[in-house]
Amino acid sequence: MQNTIQSGNATHAVTAKLSDRLLAGDLRSLARAISLIEDDAPAARGLLSACFPHTGKALRLGITGAPGAGKSTLVDQIARAFREQQHRVGILAVDPTSPFSGGAILGDRIRMERHHADTGVYARSMATRGAMGGLARAAVDAAMLIEAAGHDRILIETVGVGQDEIDIVRLADITIVVLVPGMGDDVQSIKAGILEIADIFVVNKADREGADRVEKELKAMQSFASSHGTWVAPVVRTVASQGQGIEGLVGAIDDFTAWLSRDDHLRERREQQWRQRLTEMVRGELLHGLHAHVLKPEELAEHARRITARQEDPFATTAQMVEAITGGSRK
Numbered sequence: 001m002q003n004t005i006q007s008g009n010a011t012h013a014v015t016a017k018l019s020d021r022l023l024a025g026d027l028r029s030l031a032r033a034i035s036l037i038e039d040d041a042p043a044a045r046g047l048l049s050a051c052f053p054h055t056g057k058a059l060r061l062g063i064t065g066a067p068g069a070g071k072s073t074l075v076d077q078i079a080r081a082f083r084e085q086q087h088r089v090g091i092l093a094v095d096p097t098s099p100f101s102g103g104a105i106l107g108d109r110i111r112m113e114r115h116h117a118d119t120g121v122y123a124r125s126m127a128t129r130g131a132m133g134g135l136a137r138a139a140v141d142a143a144m145l146i147e148a149a150g151h152d153r154i155l156i157e158t159v160g161v162g163q164d165e166i167d168i169v170r171l172a173d174i175t176i177v178v179l180v181p182g183m184g185d186d187v188q189s190i191k192a193g194i195l196e197i198a199d200i201f202v203v204n205k206a207d208r209e210g211a212d213r214v215e216k217e218l219k220a221m222q223s224f225a226s227s228h229g230t231w232v233a234p235v236v237r238t239v240a241s242q243g244q245g246i247e248g249l250v251g252a253i254d255d256f257t258a259w260l261s262r263d264d265h266l267r268e269r270r271e272q273q274w275r276q277r278l279t280e281m282v283r284g285e286l287l288h289g290l291h292a293h294v295l296k297p298e299e300l301a302e303h304a305r306r307i308t309a310r311q312e313d314p315f316a317t318t319a320q321m322v323e324a325i326t327g328g329s330r331k
């Protein structure tokens with residue numbers, strides 16, 4: 001803490017330089033900036049504030065689905081199609097910390113290298129942030145920086161259907177849910193949450209048996225539930241590894257983008273997201289304060305001991321703790 005205060009001005013100057021270079025499109029600065037977000041570094045906030053006014057125009061696409069469903073292969077193909085439309089593309093692969101994901105991370109890295117020669121594509125893996133949670137926030141913040149560096153189509157790949165993944169795709173403008181035939185993941189077993197947030201369904205690996213069934217099941221489920229007003233998520237079949245069906249998928253993305261821009265749908269969606277994000281951001285700051293200032297294990301133990309012995313009033317203690325946090329919020 002003391003270090004942060006002493007080096008406050010220096011940090012500020014470094015941040016300003018970094019954000020200038022990032023805004024000028026320097027990809028190395030962008031990489032450093034995203035690392036600061038991953039580390040939840042004190043400089044991250046200033047950086048984000050500097051970049052924020054330069055964002056809000058890019059289209060952010062969240063792609064989620066079971067491990068190995070073909071998300072990275074699809075992202076690769078979508079990126080190529082966007083490049084043909086002269087867009088500048090950012091790719092963010094959010095890696096889960098699961099020990100089983102080593103191969104997936106490696107796979108993403110290898111595939112991303114294909115775009116290396118193309119300066120119109122920026123690809124980056126991002127690790128799960130630590131104990132304080134906030135993976136979704138970190139990913140969406142990173143997407144903001146990628147946009148500020150001059151990319152107008154941002155693809156965010158997340159694995160699985162857990163709460164983190166749902167949160168991430170919920171903070172995107174377009175949510176694409178990838179399913180595959182077989183593998184035992186019947187549509188029924190997929191969490192309802194992920195079905196509700198899908199704007200587009202992709203049945204990938206349509207070269208395998210059972211694609212018909214997945215599509216039928218999806219459509220049957222859609223006839224029950226529709227949380228999208230007038231938009232019914234289309235089901236697109238692809239064989240990503242062979243580039244089949246990508247035109248159809250890009251067509252569905254274009255259709256949905258057009259729908260979003262009509263009747264203020266995009267603005268409404270983003271305002272809804274900011275309501276959620278602001279709440280999360282405040283909660284995150286408070287939690288940070290809680291961990292930094294108050295709830296040190298030995299202090300907590302001492303409070304608990306005194307309260308149990310009726311030497312201390314837990315209600316007054318709580319109020320004092322909250323005051324300590326809000327009065328001493330981090331710089």
Ligand SMILES: Nc1nc2c(ncn2[C@@H]2O[C@H](COP(=O)(O)OP(=O)(O)OP(=O)(O)O)[C@@H](O)[C@H]2O)c(=O)[nH]1
Pocket residue numbers: 066067068069070071072073074103104105107159204205206207208238239240241242
């Ligand atoms: N048969 C078939 N294989 C495919 C298809 N699309 C992708 N694959 C293969 O499936 C494997 C997994 O593809 P990825 O794109 O890495 O899948 P992913 O969903 O990104 O995987 P994780 O990030 O590990 O969750 C690779 O070997 C791909 O070549 C497809 O349409 N048909």
Ligand SMILES: [Mg+2]
Pocket residue numbers: 071072073104107108157
């Ligand atoms: Mg992948």
